Amino acid sequence: MARKKKTDWSKDVFKVLKKADVQQIAYVPDAGHTSLIKMAIADNVIKPVSLTSEQEGVAVLSGAWLGGEAGALLMQSSGVGNVINMLGMANECRFPLLMLVTMRGEWGEFNPWQVPMGQATEGVLEASGVIVHRVDEPSEIAETVEAAAKLAFEGGRMVAVLIGQRVVGFKDWTK
């Protein structure tokens, strides 16, 4: 049941991104984003960009906007700690920025190393001037992303949707 839910929200979120005319999806892989990344790669219009570090994604999407396209950055909460300086550019230039962040280091976390960054994620985003929408109900993810996309692309703001670990769980791919 949990897996079905997961697929469902990813599909709905993807529809929302398409409707918002997102054409570039930059990502550092995370288990919680697996379905979305697959859909982005399979899509004929969306250009998927795999990154070595999340800060590249903030720069790519700044360029996307400068070049006339909308984009979204997918990452895990630990990646938020890699983008803080680059967010200074998006903040200074008031570039729209849409980030979908799957949380680690909170609900039921089993790896202690994830906890410090997970607990700091919301705080550092807010310290960087990013508007944060947090969502813990699978049924509310798509509408939250839709609202965040409007705030980002029409309101001209940096917006992060934090998807709770309670929703994404954690699939251990090494098992």
Next chain:
Amino acid sequence: MVSKKSKTWHWSQDVHQLFKKIGIKQVAYVPDGGLAKLLERCQADKSMRSVVLTTEEEGVAQMAGAWLGGQRGVLLTQSGGVGNCINMLSMMQECRIPLLSLVSMRGEWGETFPWQVPMGQSTIPALEAAKVIVHHVDQAEKVPETVQAAAKLAFDANRAVAVVISQRISGSGSKG
């Protein structure tokens, strides 16, 4: 030692001497104008190894390694660099590894370059959100004692500590 009232005194003299006294062996940095004099003194000192980084997060990792290997180090960075370290700082918190860092501020007192302002204004909240203890200092004569206190907190009490040195002291980028 030159008197603090002397016109030729600069805080970097005392801080460099303090580094020697407390046994700093590794100095990792991304260059910055506000730290230039301290960097010159450290580079000239054969008792410590100066390492230039491509990005500040490398320095956090190096400081973890220094401590794991039994040496003390210090990370010197501009405030912009703090935004490159946040994820790596989680390792220091998780392992409770000491970290002494000196952060030279931009984007605050008298800043004239707008691009520095967002990160400068985020520096202290981002550090605090990452659970780094922040000592902010905005008078040159108080820098050495602040670094000394921070070093104790870092190396004796095993904490991550940042001494944030105000742009009011360095004057970097605030002269138009």
Next chain:
Amino acid sequence: MATKSNTKYTLQRRKVVHRILEGRGDAAVVTGIGNAVHDVASANDDPKNMYLAGIMGGAAMVAFGVALAQPKRRILVITGDGELLAGIGSLATIGVEQPKNLSIIVIDNQAYGATGNQHTHTGRGVDLVGIAAASGFKKTALITTNAELQAELPRIHNKPGPYLAVVKVMSKSSARIDAPKDGTYVSRRFRAAVTGESA
């Protein structure tokens, strides 16, 4: 850029890591995140192993800091391609600093194994050996066979570095072997073992 398949690679990551660690002597080992932790822990949970179980991009520089502090000891990094790519500037810094006692072994499965095996850049043409060589590493190697691995062992363990080898392995990972995951424990155990002092 065309995606190159790694199905042609036959080395098994865990066997490679065990082979390398057999000859470690008193070397200290710093691991990257994910499979590297399990591969190293499955050989032997040596106190001189620092498992970086939850950070991307830091293994090479943590090892560099240890290498400066412990100049008489060999420091080995066992990490994955995705982890090294996340801190790729480290290769430039280490190339400039020339630590003689540092060897970096990249177990390259061309994928982010912990998150569902998405491609990394090494499966799409990025050459980590070339980057290390161009950054000034003293010796570099691309290892795809057991014979090549055997031939590189002296350089991994004894010859002056900095050294980097990329070992191309099958994408399949082996069973998970849990290493101690409490960072305060593994870090203090490591520090006591390499320095002889209590932390």
